[in-house]
Amino acid sequence: MEKITNFILDHYSNATNGSETTEMYLTFLEKEYNCDLKKILFATSLCCDDINISTNFRKVLTRPFAMGGLGGLPFSGFTGMVAYGHHIPDDGDAFIFYGPHIGITDDGVLGKMRRPGQQHLTNSCGALMLALERLKETNEIYIPSSHEFDYQQTLLERTMMPFKQQILAAELPGKEITEVAYQCIDKQIHYLIGKASAEFTCSRVFLLGAVIINTSPEYADYVDIRNFEMIDLQSLETMKSESILANEAFMNL
Ligand SMILES: [Zn+2]
Numbered sequence: 001m002e003k004i005t006n007f008i009l010d011h012y013s014n015a016t017n018g019s020e021t022t023e024m025y026l027t028f029l030e031k032e033y034n035c036d037l038k039k040i041l042f043a044t045s046l047c048c049d050d051i052n053i054s055t056n057f058r059k060v061l062t063r064p065f066a067m068g069g070l071g072g073l074p075f076s077g078f079t080g081m082v083a084y085g086h087h088i089p090d091d092g093d094a095f096i097f098y099g100p101h102i103g104i105t106d107d108g109v110l111g112k113m114r115r116p117g118q119q120h121l122t123n124s125c126g127a128l129m130l131a132l133e134r135l136k137e138t139n140e141i142y143i144p145s146s147h148e149f150d151y152q153q154t155l156l157e158r159t160m161m162p163f164k165q166q167i168l169a170a171e172l173p174g175k176e177i178t179e180v181a182y183q184c185i186d187k188q189i190h191y192l193i194g195k196a197s198a199e200f201t202c203s204r205v206f207l208l209g210a211v212i213i214n215t216s217p218e219y220a221d222y223v224d225i226r227n228f229e230m231i232d233l234q235s236l237e238t239m240k241s242e243s244i245l246a247n248e249a250f251m252n253l
Pocket of ligand 1 (some may be wrong): 048049070
């Protein structure tokens with residue numbers, strides 16, 4: 001086993017090779033759930049970091065609806081979820097892959113990585129590691145000079161703020177903030193699907209939640225799968241769907 005694999009398994013004992021896992025879940029959808037992969041509309045709620053294209057399903061499933069922004073939070077929000085629900089192919093299914101990402105160096109240090117074409121290390125997830133630095137500041141919340149030009153980072157930091165003590169008290173705060181980010185993304189995705197459930201033109205939404213572990217270019221990326229779930233929209237009564245206002249533009253998203 002490669003040394004990097006041991007380092008990854010030390011931190012994430014259930015992590016698996018990214019591309020093998022992609023293959024496994026696609027086969028699973030096809031064989032166990034009789035999905036027609038050509039009629040699946042794929043969506044992601046992943047960080048916009050360029051490194052994340054290596055592990056997701058874009059190689060196999062086309063047209064991802066990109067819900068995610070910095071840190072992987074579903075920044076496209078309720079409007080984005082409604083639009084996504086409207087775009088599912090006839091007789092098709094919805095499939096959303098979501099979660100944060102964290103780098104690991106060749107020496108097993110979490111929160112950093114060596115990227116393609118570079119020799120030096122950079123943070124990964126940069127947005128989450130920046131949020132962590134700001135949580136450590138003893139001063140009150142960082143306020144960007146121009147909020148509208150950095151609103152995703154501002155909202156990401158605000159979302160992490162209630163978990164400040166938990167994150168800073170952890171043995172590995174960089175790993176912990178990634179855990180918190182996963183929980184927040186998972187919760188928001190479920191909430192948005194519940195709110196927008198009446199807008200989906202299909203009856204099934206498949207969810208795959210994971211922490212993506214980015215490695216140096218010569219190694220495979222890994223994923224630590226946290227959730228695989230099929231939501232049957234017809235029986236979804238846990239939350240009242242928010243009826244869309246009788247607004248032509250909204251109905252045609
Ligand atoms: Zn990131």
